[in-house]
Amino acid sequence: MAFVQAVVIGLLIGGVYALMASGLTLVFGVLRVVNVAQGALLILAALLTWLLWRTTGIDPILSAVLTTPVMAGLGWLLYRGVVDRVRAADPAMPVLATFGVALVIEGALNVTAGNTYRSATPPYFARSFHVAGIAVPQPHLYGFAAAVVVLGALYLLLTRTWTGRAIRATAQNPSGAALVGVGARSTAALAFAIGVATTGAGGAVLSVLYPFYPASHYDWIAKLLGIIVLGGLGSLPGALTGAVILGLAETLTATYGSLRWSTLVFYLVILVVLLVRPQGLFGARLREDAA
Amino acid sequence: MAVIRRATLLLLTAALTASACGTPPSKRGAESGKPISIGISLPLTGDFSQPGKEAGRGYQVWADLVNARGGLLGRKVKLVVTDDASNQDTVVSDYTRLITQNKVDLLLGTFSSLLNYPASAVAEKNQMLYVQPAGGAEKIFNRGFKYLFYAQPATAPHQADVFVDWIAALPAAERPKTAAYPTQDDPFARPVIDTMRARLEKLGVKTVYSTVYPPDTTNLQPIASAIAAKKPDLVAQGAVFEDGVGLVRSLKQLGYSPKQLFQTSAPSNADQYSKGVGAANTEGVFYTVSWNERARTPLNKTFTALYGRRYGGATPAEDAADAFAAGQVLQAAVGKVGRLDQKALADYLRGHPVSTILGPLRWDARGAPLAKFMLAQWQSGRVEIVAPAARATTTHVVNPKPGWK
Numbered sequence: 001m002a003f004v005q006a007v008v009i010g011l012l013i014g015g016v017y018a019l020m021a022s023g024l025t026l027v028f029g030v031l032r033v034v035n036v037a038q039g040a041l042l043i044l045a046a047l048l049t050w051l052l053w054r055t056t057g058i059d060p061i062l063s064a065v066l067t068t069p070v071m072a073g074l075g076w077l078l079y080r081g082v083v084d085r086v087r088a089a090d091p092a093m094p095v096l097a098t099f100g101v102a103l104v105i106e107g108a109l110n111v112t113a114g115n116t117y118r119s120a121t122p123p124y125f126a127r128s129f130h131v132a133g134i135a136v137p138q139p140h141l142y143g144f145a146a147a148v149v150v151l152g153a154l155y156l157l158l159t160r161t162w163t164g165r166a167i168r169a170t171a172q173n174p175s176g177a178a179l180v181g182v183g184a185r186s187t188a189a190l191a192f193a194i195g196v197a198t199t200g201a202g203g204a205v206l207s208v209l210y211p212f213y214p215a216s217h218y219d220w221i222a223k224l225l226g227i228i229v230l231g232g233l234g235s236l237p238g239a240l241t242g243a244v245i246l247g248l249a250e251t252l253t254a255t256y257g258s259l260r261w262s263t264l265v266f267y268l269v270i271l272v273v274l275l276v277r278p279q280g281l282f283g284a285r286l287r288e289d290a291a
Numbered sequence: 292m293a294v295i296r297r298a299t300l301l302l303l304t305a306a307l308t309a310s311a312c313g314t315p316p317s318k319r320g321a322e323s324g325k326p327i328s329i330g331i332s333l334p335l336t337g338d339f340s341q342p343g344k345e346a347g348r349g350y351q352v353w354a355d356l357v358n359a360r361g362g363l364l365g366r367k368v369k370l371v372v373t374d375d376a377s378n379q380d381t382v383v384s385d386y387t388r389l390i391t392q393n394k395v396d397l398l399l400g401t402f403s404s405l406l407n408y409p410a411s412a413v414a415e416k417n418q419m420l421y422v423q424p425a426g427g428a429e430k431i432f433n434r435g436f437k438y439l440f441y442a443q444p445a446t447a448p449h450q451a452d453v454f455v456d457w458i459a460a461l462p463a464a465e466r467p468k469t470a471a472y473p474t475q476d477d478p479f480a481r482p483v484i485d486t487m488r489a490r491l492e493k494l495g496v497k498t499v500y501s502t503v504y505p506p507d508t509t510n511l512q513p514i515a516s517a518i519a520a521k522k523p524d525l526v527a528q529g530a531v532f533e534d535g536v537g538l539v540r541s542l543k544q545l546g547y548s549p550k551q552l553f554q555t556s557a558p559s560n561a562d563q564y565s566k567g568v569g570a571a572n573t574e575g576v577f578y579t580v581s582w583n584e585r586a587r588t589p590l591n592k593t594f595t596a597l598y599g600r601r602y603g604g605a606t607p608a609e610d611a612a613d614a615f616a617a618g619q620v621l622q623a624a625v626g627k628v629g630r631l632d633q634k635a636l637a638d639y640l641r642g643h644p645v646s647t648i649l650g651p652l653r654w655d656a657r658g659a660p661l662a663k664f665m666l667a668q669w670q671s672g673r674v675e676i677v678a679p680a681a682r683a684t685t686t687h688v689v690n691p692k693p694g695w696k
Contacts (some may be wrong), residue, residue, distance in 0.1 A: 015508050127544065130546070210533060211567050221508075252513075262508075
């Protein structure tokens with residue numbers, strides 16, 4: 001019974017982690033840019049969600065419908081204003097630049113919103129469904145549902161639409177894509193905007209599940225980077241797998257061993273995967289890797 | 292980055308920064324009637340930014356009050372505050388700079404054991420009195436330092452003594468029979484729980500579960516499940532904040548409510564805690580605390596009122612009160628000694644108790660405090676002090692804890 005309980009919660013948490021990691025891996029896949037500001041954007045979205053919930057009473061998870069376009073716009077601006085300008089200089093520059101963005105966001109939140117813990121607590125925040133002796137926490141379940149919706153939409157967008165095909169083409173072969181008329185710069189901006197837009201839903205779920213404050217983003221970006229490195233940078237199914245592995249690792253090590261080991265075990269697994277399969281579990285080897 | 296830090300700093304220390312730097316040493320000294328400068332580095336950004344900012348406010352309110360009442364040795368006090376970004380290396384260079392370049396007259400400590408550990412070593416090396424408002428980890432006091440003093444009633448391992456005393460005083464039938472001890476691997480939380488567990492085991496309370504989890508633990512459901520399976524009477528958690536909120540939520544989701552719930556730190560975060568777990572679920576939760584806004588200690592009302600006036604009606608956090616108390620300790624030593632002789636100040640504190648808003652404080656030879664924390668309990672949506680009797684705000688104790696709402 002303890003095993004089933006741990007697996008259920010691990011899967012739900014894994015789904016939520018996948019939602020949060022999806023934007024990061026998408027941006028890397030298309031732009032080869034590690035957006036270190038993703039964690040800070042997640043916290044920013046969580047704060048927007050919390051504000052909406054506090055002032056209007058809109059359900060925090062449903063309010064992702066409102067925050068997602070806002071975050072998408074912010075992502076587009078961020079790309080055109082910052083990332084695009086430094087990308088050409090040096091492959092490492094976007095990492096530094098987005099880290100700078102993360103610090104700016106943290107600082108701005110500190111000054112404007114104040115440095116306190118917040119969490120959105122709709123009526124279901126600490127309730128569970130009890131099914132055959134297993135507790136299924138309601139906020140986790142709804143968060144998981146949001147993750148399924150967003151990841152599904154992302155999958156359909158990437159595989160079924162012209163825009164998605166353009167994004168994937170740019171990811172696989174930028175010059176080839178340009179040859180057939182895919183504008184590299186506008187596609188990149190679009191992919192970045194979509195990547196940041198996922199923090200709308202991610203932040204909404206975060207605001208209900210975990211108390212957060214401006215500096216929380218360090219913990220989250222560390223977790224998300226671990227997930228996408230394990231799954232394979234740039235791969236959406238990889239992010240999902242990495243996230244579920246992390247979720248299960250957390251709950252199972254806590255149930256059958258000690259949580260003290262869970263972080264260590266997770267990062268050891270990442271190291272082993274990288275040594276055996278440098279591209280991650282799902283990462284595809286590109287021509288540049290082979291060279 | 293530098294711009295952000297500067298902006299934050301400016302906001303917090305206002306005009307102080309301008310006059311802080313570059314005062315030539317020849318211009319300093321009691322004769323000149325210049326302000327007494329007090330160097331402080333605080334984690335205004337980063338992991339400890341929340342308590343760090345509160346500590347900064349506490350210091351500021353203290354300095355305001357001192358200046359409003361004629362200053363220290365007839366001179367105004369001036370705080371020179373820098374931001375160490377919650378970083379151990381930065382806090383070392385900050386205090387080094389404050390001492391060697393800014394040539395401050397006095398120091399006050401920073402926030403958290405992590406930062407006070409290296410910062411106090413800088414002060415010791417320079418033979419400057421170092422009164423710290425936080426940093427109760429035992430190992431801080433085992434380095435043979437002569438200038439270090441801790442301005443809280445007890446070190447981390449003894450914070451929960453007052454709770455154990457309360458349990459020991461219960462009729463045998465009302466005492467918990469079994470207990471679970473989950474604790475974060477935190478130098479401030481874990482020793483509290485370790486000492487409590489050892490003492491409760493001696494009292495015959497059987498340990499049915501214990502675990503240590505890392506600071507980055509965000510999901511407490513597995514721990515809550517393990518606890519619920521053992522059905523302990525008492526759950527005593529070494530919680531910092533998110534983990535404390537997370538465990539309450541998870542226990543409620545699992546439908547398990549212990550007869551007594553004790554948590555370190557987390558429940559002391561007033562609004563943030565009650566909003567995080569839901570106000571109704573705070574009922575009966577115990578924690579120990581160095582300070583409470585309604586505790587009957589000298590100057591406490593003045594402190595709370597001044598803080599509210601300066602910071603938009605806000606209620607001070609415990610961290611602000613601890614910083615204020617650290618200021619009071621420094622003030623008492625300087626006032627009694629009558630000059631800024633660092634060694635004489637330290638010798639004075641080793642031999643004399645000081646009255647603070649936390650109650651009377653006194654120290655052993657290591658600078659570790661020898662007083663007791665207060666036992667606090669959430670009752671009907673607000674915090675009451677239930678022990679020790681001298682500082683208590685009520686004689687009523689909620690026991691056992693009601694089920695989750």
